[in-house]
Structures are given as structure tokens and as C-alpha cells.
Amino acid sequence: MDGPLMPVVAEHDRAVLARLLGRDPVLHAYQLGDLDDFFWPYTSWFRRGEQVILLYHGVDPPTLVAFAAPAGRAELAALLTEAAPVLPARLYAHLSPGLTGALDGSFRVGSVGRHLRMALTDPARLAAVTPAGAQLGAADLPQLRELYARAYPGNWFDARMLDTGQYLGVRDGGELVAVAGVHVFSRAYRVAALGNVTTHPRWRGRGLGAAVVAALCVRLRESVEHVTLNVKADNTTAVRLYERVGFTRVADYDECVLTAR
Numbered sequence: 445m446d447g448p449l450m451p452v453v454a455e456h457d458r459a460v461l462a463r464l465l466g467r468d469p470v471l472h473a474y475q476l477g478d479l480d481d482f483f484w485p486y487t488s489w490f491r492r493g494e495q496v497i498l499l500y501h502g503v504d505p506p507t508l509v510a511f512a513a514p515a516g517r518a519e520l521a522a523l524l525t526e527a528a529p530v531l532p533a534r535l536y537a538h539l540s541p542g543l544t545g546a547l548d549g550s551f552r553v554g555s556v557g558r559h560l561r562m563a564l565t566d567p568a569r570l571a572a573v574t575p576a577g578a579q580l581g582a583a584d585l586p587q588l589r590e591l592y593a594r595a596y597p598g599n600w601f602d603a604r605m606l607d608t609g610q611y612l613g614v615r616d617g618g619e620l621v622a623v624a625g626v627h628v629f630s631r632a633y634r635v636a637a638l639g640n641v642t643t644h645p646r647w648r649g650r651g652l653g654a655a656v657v658a659a660l661c662v663r664l665r666e667s668v669e670h671v672t673l674n675v676k677a678d679n680t681t682a683v684r685l686y687e688r689v690g691f692t693r694v695a696d697y698d699e700c701v702l703t704a705r
Contacts, residue, residue: 477628575659577612
């Protein structure tokens with residue numbers, strides 16, 4: 445590990461970032477995906493030795509992502525403390541456990557809660573679920589927004605993600621009743637992260653969530669190696685659904701809102 449005087453640098457070399465993040469592609473799936481041309485223009489990166497933080501400014505407020513295995517968290521905490529003065533005044537953050545203290549001097553930290561990183565580690569389980577879902581595109585955006593407003597209010601959805609071709613939906617009589625999509629997708633870096641998964645309240649309990657998630661996972665595995673997702677730790681219904689189709693818990697992390705002091 446580099447010594448305590450190792451400087452913080454703004455890192456612009458994707459090859460360097462890919463090497464560092466690629467040591468644990470599941471933990472760093474979102475960051476690896478954001479190296480893709482589709483996301484890269486919306487990113488800023490800071491590095492201290494072997495540790496990296498990402499500032500994704502394609503959303504409002506920007507999102508800070510800082511993950512490390514336990515052995516690297518002291519160095520990552522130092523990086524966060526030193527980078528804090530140049531970060532925006534308001535942020536959403538995804539942080540490995542124990543890292544919020546590194547930002548206390550510069551930000552008020554409002555906790556959103558503990559989350560889980562899960563990964564598709566047992567894809568054989570997908571075969572036990574009958575997949576369902578057709579690809580969604582820009583023409584489906586009005587129905588998709590309507591479904592999210594009804595079934596998943598307050599979710600983070602970037603309509604640009606429909607351009608990835610990795611959103612699937614189930615319809616009944618023309619009405620969109622279930623959907624699964626991605627927050628990150630990169631063929632180049634072989635990673636994907638599921639997101640914006642929901643089922644209309646009237647249709648819950650019928651297995652549509654598992655069916656559309658399974659269909660999307662089968663589709664994603666044709667072009668990526670690692671399929672991951674984030675989920676609230678206390679969302680036991682969602683966690684059970686993901687476990688049913690072959691996901692397992694691989695890491696905990698905290699989501700929080702940061703506001704400059």
C-alpha cells in the first residue's frame with residue numbers, strides 16, 4: 445500500500461481506472477460500467493494510490509461512489525477527506541461501511557440507509573423461472589413513467605438508459621404491468637447492474653417480477669460477465685425475489701445525502 449503522503453490526483457486514464465477497479469469487478473461494477481463511452485462524459489475520478497472515487501454528474505444531485513474492501517478503507521477514507529473541498533455542495537453518496545466519518549468535517553451526512561450489493565452467482569436458478577418480457581424503447585417512455593409513478597414513486601430513472609436496449613416489460617391488454625431495466629450496462633467492461641425493477645400493485649404476487657428479471661438476466665449474460673444490483677437491506681421481498689433467480693449478497697454499503705457545512 446502506498447504511504448500516507450501519496451497525493452490525490454484527478455485520474456483521466458481509463459486504462460488505469462479499469463486496472464484498479466477490475467481487481468474486484470462485482471464490488472466496482474457501477475464504476476467499471478461508467479468507464480464506458482455511454483457514461484464516461486458524465487464522470488470525474490479521483491485516485492489516491494490504489495483507491496478510486498467516482499463523481500457521476502449525469503444526475504441531480506451528482507452521485508459520489510466510494511467502495512473498498514476492508515483492507516483498503518483507511519486509504520479510501522483519506523482520499524475522501526482530501527477530495528472533499530472540491531466536491532459539489534450537495535451530493536448523493538454510495539459509501540462502503542465506515543466511510544461517512546471521513547466526510548464529517550466538510551458535509552452534513554443524512555443517512556438514507558444500509559443497502560446490499562448482490563451479484564448473479566448461481567445463474568442455473570434462472571432456468572427454474574419462466575422468463576417473460578419484451579424489449580422497451582423510447583416509444584414506451586410515457587407508459588414506463590406512468591408505471592413508475594404508480595408502482596415505484598421516487599425511484600431513480602434516467603430515460604437515456606432505454607437506449608441501451610436493456611429494458612424489458614410485461615403487458616396485459618396493452619398496459620405495461622411489470623418492468624426490469626439497468627442502471628449500468630457495458631459490453632466493453634463486461635458488467636451490468638439491474639435497476640428500475642417494479643410490478644404494478646394490482647399484479648404483484650403473481651411472479652411477474654421474477655419472470656421479467658429472469659428474462660433480462662438471460663439477455664444480459666449474452667454480452668456481460670457480471671450482473672449485479674443494489675437493493676435496500678430491509679426490502680426483504682425484493683431480496684427474496686433476487687435470491688430466487690440466483691443472486692447472492694456480496695457486500696453491504698450505505699447510501700446518504702451530503703450537504704456542505
